[in-house]
Amino acid sequence: MNNEALKTIRLYDTLLGEKVPFEPRDPGKVNMYVCGLTPSNYPHIGHARTAVVFDVIQRIFLYFGYKVNYCSNFTDIDDKIIAKANEEGCSPKDLAQKYIQIYLESLETLNIKPPGCFAKVTDHISEIIEMVEVLISKGFAYESGGDVYFSVRSFKPYGKLSKRSIKELLVGARIEPGEKKRDPLDFALWKAAKPGEPSWESPWGKGRPGWHIECSAMSLKYLGGSFDIHGGAQDLIFPHHENEIAQAEAYSGIEPFSKYWIHAGWVTLNKEKMSKSIGNVFKLSEALSLVHPNVLRYFFISTLYSSPLDYDVKNLHQAAKSLERIVLTIKRLFDYSSSAQKVKTGADSILEKWRNDFDEALADNFNTPQAIGVIMHAVKEINRWIKELTLSKEDANFWYHQMNTWMEILGFNEVENTNFALFSEEEIVAKLKDLMNKHKIDVDEQQSLDEMIKALVNLRKKCREEKQFVLSDQIRNELFQLNIVLEDTKEGTTYRFSEELQ
């Protein structure tokens, strides 16, 4: 895409509750802030989904020719961090740093283009203090015994994002012991330091920022007033984003704080939301021990970003099989070398249509499942062309690159190298050694995995040549038990790891 004719993207805005055309504040440029996390534990699969969702959204904007200024954050000081640090016997700073590092590594594993800016709360204390001072001076906030609270009732539009009224919020609201609020709905902008807690000097004495204020302060600092997109997972709508709007609009007097609000659906486990209080969290590392990152990404984006997604091993497996179909077709295109026949497919006009369908899908509220549908459609046609030998070498090469391009737009990393093995390499090697011993093949400790498999494939080949099909089929079946699938072609036997459920 070129910059002259930027694709119009329609997106679902949580605040309006409807799909609207995206019109950036600055032409051709997207200013996007996505709430990151509190680095106090290992990332779970829900964190991963949100990160992948906004990664894809960023990639779609880039694909359509927009410049993207993407900012995210770490809330690296708060009650949970302090509590966890005491638990682990380290400083809150070290604790946050440790989990930030782990999270950043996860992003890399998942092939997520990191946000251009990753703001940390502890680096923005002065901005936060300045914001709180202004809120007090404008009458939206008040100091109370070293704490500072935002007066929710002073901000009339409160509740506009989460669609609730102050009246209904009052039901069930209460003041926790130790809080010095005037009104149960008020929330802390600044918290006075308790003994032993990390703290910063402020006009109200030593203390630290409350939750919510940091995202308003940092997004305004890096993206300015009325930036384009504020995102996060759905559980942040209330109170986090509601409070952000209140603070930011009260502070700056600029409305809207953010032009569009995008929220990612959460990951459920047995249809129930993963939640710290329930304790049913599924770590990202556990999912990645089961499947390749590309499979996890496929699993995430085969559902619309805003829908709930139920994590289930069976569903992961389905994702793997679907992705494998695409990968095998791409590999087939690469290997394809027929005599240079003329194109009989009318591929040009079809390309035009498919590209258009793909683009329209992504432009319509980032509809990745539909875009995948377009790719699947291409997969089917391409396989038929290959079968019917109606593709020239050049065409095969062309489609090979087109398929790869599409997959890259969706953020897959070297999709051809996606590993569908279900066992670790050590496990497979150990089991292959057993097999080789069983079939009286010499095991060389220096042998690679590939060489070991080929040794068994060669034995099977010999059996087949001698028409000993019982034995040759047995070897094939034994390899199949290790998720190694053999395919006999005219050029010989190939193998691949496939996620076949036994």
Next chain:
RNA sequence: GGCGACAUGGCCAAGUGGUAAGGCAAGGGUUUGCAAAACCCUCAUUCGUCGGUUCGAAUCCGACUGUCGCCUCCA
């Protein structure tokens, strides 16, 4: 209790007024020594239930049922 979201074939999942994409699974066929992969065919007269609006609804309205969520920390 208050508020809200969702309910599409065995499973996953698009589609938000014009007559049900796609994937996984399954069955039949081509191919194969047999497989695998691939291709062809089959697989929801129907979109939780009951009403209503409309020439026309999975899509709009109402009621009901079910599931989940928010009102407490959460991506």
